[in-house]
Amino acid sequence: MRAVDAYTIQHQPIASIDLMEQVAAAFVTAFTAAYPHQQQAILVACGQGNNGGDGLAIASILAGKGFSNIRVLLTQFSQSPSADYLLNLERLKKTNPSIVLLTNPSELELLRDEIVIDALLGSGLNKPLSGTYAALVFAINQSGATIVSVDVPTGFSSEGEIQAPYQGIKADLAISFQLPKINFFFPESAEALKKFNVVPIGLKEDYIESLPSDWKLITNQWVSATLKPRENFSHKGTYGHVLMLAGNAETMGAALLATGAALHSGAGLVTACIPQSGLTALNVSLPEAMFLRREFLQKATLNKYQAVAIGPGLGVDKEQSQLLDYLLKQNQPLVLDADALNIIANNKHLLDKIPQKSIITPHLKEFDRLFGEHPNWWQRVETARQKAQALQIVIVLKNQYTFIALPTGEVCINPTGNPAMAQGGMGDVLTGMIASFMAQSYTCEQAAILGVYLHGKTGDALAENQGVIAASTLSKAIPKILRECHQ
Numbered sequence: 368m369r370a371v372d373a374y375t376i377q378h379q380p381i382a383s384i385d386l387m388e389q390v391a392a393a394f395v396t397a398f399t400a401a402y403p404h405q406q407q408a409i410l411v412a413c414g415q416g417n418n419g420g421d422g423l424a425i426a427s428i429l430a431g432k433g434f435s436n437i438r439v440l441l442t443q444f445s446q447s448p449s450a451d452y453l454l455n456l457e458r459l460k461k462t463n464p465s466i467v468l469l470t471n472p473s474e475l476e477l478l479r480d481e482i483v484i485d486a487l488l489g490s491g492l493n494k495p496l497s498g499t500y501a502a503l504v505f506a507i508n509q510s511g512a513t514i515v516s517v518d519v520p521t522g523f524s525s526e527g528e529i530q531a532p533y534q535g536i537k538a539d540l541a542i543s544f545q546l547p548k549i550n551f552f553f554p555e556s557a558e559a560l561k562k563f564n565v566v567p568i569g570l571k572e573d574y575i576e577s578l579p580s581d582w583k584l585i586t587n588q589w590v591s592a593t594l595k596p597r598e599n600f601s602h603k604g605t606y607g608h609v610l611m612l613a614g615n616a617e618t619m620g621a622a623l624l625a626t627g628a629a630l631h632s633g634a635g636l637v638t639a640c641i642p643q644s645g646l647t648a649l650n651v652s653l654p655e656a657m658f659l660r661r662e663f664l665q666k667a668t669l670n671k672y673q674a675v676a677i678g679p680g681l682g683v684d685k686e687q688s689q690l691l692d693y694l695l696k697q698n699q700p701l702v703l704d705a706d707a708l709n710i711i712a713n714n715k716h717l718l719d720k721i722p723q724k725s726i727i728t729p730h731l732k733e734f735d736r737l738f739g740e741h742p743n744w745w746q747r748v749e750t751a752r753q754k755a756q757a758l759q760i761v762i763v764l765k766n767q768y769t770f771i772a773l774p775t776g777e778v779c780i781n782p783t784g785n786p787a788m789a790q791g792g793m794g795d796v797l798t799g800m801i802a803s804f805m806a807q808s809y810t811c812e813q814a815a816i817l818g819v820y821l822h823g824k825t826g827d828a829l830a831e832n833q834g835v836i837a838a839s840t841l842s843k844a845i846p847k848i849l850r851e852c853h854q
């Protein structure tokens with residue numbers, strides 16, 4: 368993001384001070400949408416870098432909009448204020464603001480119900496907080512005030528490992544500019560911010576897209592452009608055939624969920640290779656699905672299936688291990704989930720046998736069982752990046768925000784999904800969706816990204832009216848979301 372700012376200043380007819388003005392105006396629009404009352408007491412806490420410069424411009428704009436109860440806290444901790452900070456300070460002084468000069472954090476006093484706008488330090492953070500900044504941040508956190516951070520909470524690093532224990536500002540809301548910070552998507556950010564809001568500031572979109580980066584944010588635009596329409600005169604053969612190898616006597620639900628999701632995501636044909644004991648349930652709940660006896664798997668012509676998935680509710684006994692072993696030897700890309708991954712975790716030599724262009728979909732625990740314990744999410748995602756490259760597979764590392772590591776070394780961040788989806792069976796549905804897209808002749812990268820994004824998007828649509836979403840409910844709602852995205 369810092370590179371984007373710098374490029375924009377160089378290549379657009381815009382001075383950095385004017386970009387700061389745009390940033391401040393965008394912040395105020397988002398802030399006043401959340402806190403519209405002009406009598407609201409507000410303390411704008413400013414550092415002396417460009418984040419503090421934003422804070423000063425924000426105070427001026429808020430005053431211009433009739434917010435009459437603003438105090439501006441100026442820290443005096445730095446020897447070298449930034450040029451734009453100084454310019455904005457001169458501008459602000461003309462509006463006759465109420466200024467609190469703070470040299471000692473212990474002097475901080477907040478008014479009743481005062482909201483703190485945190486503009487102390489932003490993306491320029493280059494070391495852990497200490498001394499006066501640490502003391503001030505501690506005092507602000509302790510005050511119990513509502514805190515809205517400019518760009519990032521002070522002390523929170525935008526990229527790289529998040530410091531543990533976290534000692535920065537604990538914001539109720541961070542209003543960030545143009546692009547979200549990568550670290551907002553890591554679970555450890557929950558301590559630093561309850562919510563983030565990303566506001567556009569008119570930076571060059573084409574340039575942002577073209578920037579070489581190891582990170583990509585999945586967008587609705589990409590998904591809509593990638594989804595192929597269902598053509599006139601097409602038939603079930605056009606949309607591929609999924610083989611779902613899943614289920615065990617007591618975990619047949621997982622197989623049914625994965626099979627159902629493959630159907631609801633548009634595969635032309637779906638065959639469930641489940642134990643005989645699940646056949647009645649399959650026929651009752653998913654009459655569209657076909658059935659392949661487990662005993663016949665090794666006689667079946669596997670390449671008539673455009674996607675083969677294995678794992679949901681499978682079990683990890685000898686019989687299932689042998690089935691997996693057999694599939695791994697066929698050298699056909701697979702979708703591997705749940706117990707298929709657990710079997711591999713218990714037999715690590717199998718990792719190298721995963722066919723290239725396969726997709727594995729571990730959650731945190733499955734991932735660590737496969738690749739070892741990780742002290743934090745940043746390191747876990749870096750391992751995913753390395754392993755996806757080394758094995759030439761796609762790794763879907765599941766979480767509220769799922770990371771998809773591609774064989775190219777890129778990591779895609781999925782912005783969709785929500786806590787209402789945190790319930791058993793969701794992963795089985797995801798596996799079915801990914802297999803379905805693979806069968807519909809998307810590449811393994813596309814199938815994984817489409818599956819993950821649309822899974823989360825379906826959940827987000829349902830969460831508008833539901834506090835909890837059962838996996839089977841989500842599965843049935845996929846076709847509607849597909850229709851909406853096929854614009």
Ligand SMILES: NC(=O)C1=CN([C@@H]2O[C@H](COP(=O)(O)OP(=O)(O)OC[C@H]3O[C@@H](n4cnc5c(N)ncnc54)[C@H](O)[C@@H]3O)[C@@H](O)[C@H]2O)[C@@H](O)CC1
Nearest residue numbers: 372387390416417418488489490491492493494495496518
């Ligand atoms: N052109 C730009 O770069 C733009 C920057 N903007 C704002 O500017 C911010 C970045 O500004 P700066 O690069 O000036 O940096 P900050 O304002 O985040 O920090 C100021 C300075 O504090 C020092 N510092 C870093 N860590 C510290 C620590 N732990 N304790 C004490 N001092 C520390 C650093 O020397 C840093 O340059 C963004 O977050 C955003 O709010 C926006 O105005 C948009 C344009």
